Amino acid sequence: MAKNDAVDIKRINELAKKKKEEGLTESEAKEQSKLRKAYLDSFRDNFKKQIENTRVIDPEGNDVTPEKVKKILDSKDKKDNN
Template sequence: MLKKEKIDRINHLAKKSKQEGLTEAEKEEQAVLRKEYIENFREQFKGHLNRMKFVEDLSEEELARLQKENEEIRRANAKAQREQEHLEQSGEQLQEKAEEIYDKNRQN
């Protein structure tokens, strides 16, 4: 899940874009934040779908196959979580850089 600060920043940039326009740096920041938001949404949605269960009578072979698939999904989710944490760290660094640029532009 995206941090509240990032969502607030996305909303701020959207509002500013409609009211007065964005600088090139802000447009780039907005694109990065939107991409991160969409990727995060998709991962969460996939997670919800993966956790859905349909109940029916299964053979031993089907049950074993499903258990194996579930384990693979758990591993993939763990990997995605690690990647998401890395993206969040990168995004925070980008946001800090964008805020520095934004502050410099405001001062000029």
């Protein structure tokens, strides 16, 4: 993760702690929601990229990557070549 993500996580945690201890103001609740959404969007995007770049090889050396992932990889390769 980038340095900004670490700062966002720190702030998310600060707001979560404050929410438990004393509650949040309306603006803090909005900030928390915005930060959580940005963090989750980034996490999902990074996870998707990781899965899309993964091949599964069995002990005999055969590619046993699930068909759904193969289709994504094939369509991604076609886009990159155009």
